Amino acid sequence: MCNLEQLLERIEHLRNKMTEVALKKGFTSEDSIKISQELDRLLNVYESYKNNNKN
Template identity: 65%
Template sequence: MCAADKLLDRIEFLRNKMTEIAFDKGFTSNEAITTSQELDKLLNLYESMKQVNGQKKVE
């Protein structure tokens, strides 16, 4: 499994976790916000990886 695949797996995991937390504890709970911020960082990293690879989809 390449780095991009691992990153995408982590992104999917955090999306699901954030959704669960938001519905259980509220969208503005500290835990939901922290998870959202971590997810944002990973999404930005993924976009940077795509840019480095010449605007191609990272696989």
């Protein structure tokens, strides 16, 4: 990720995609889980960024 704005856009995109895939294929489908894991990773990056930039 190049910057915070791109990170947040990617997070929002994955949230929408995860919902769409989960409704079509099921919440425990392989695709839903992969998207969920990537979303979790990006949310952790975002939390780390917030914690490192508190002022």
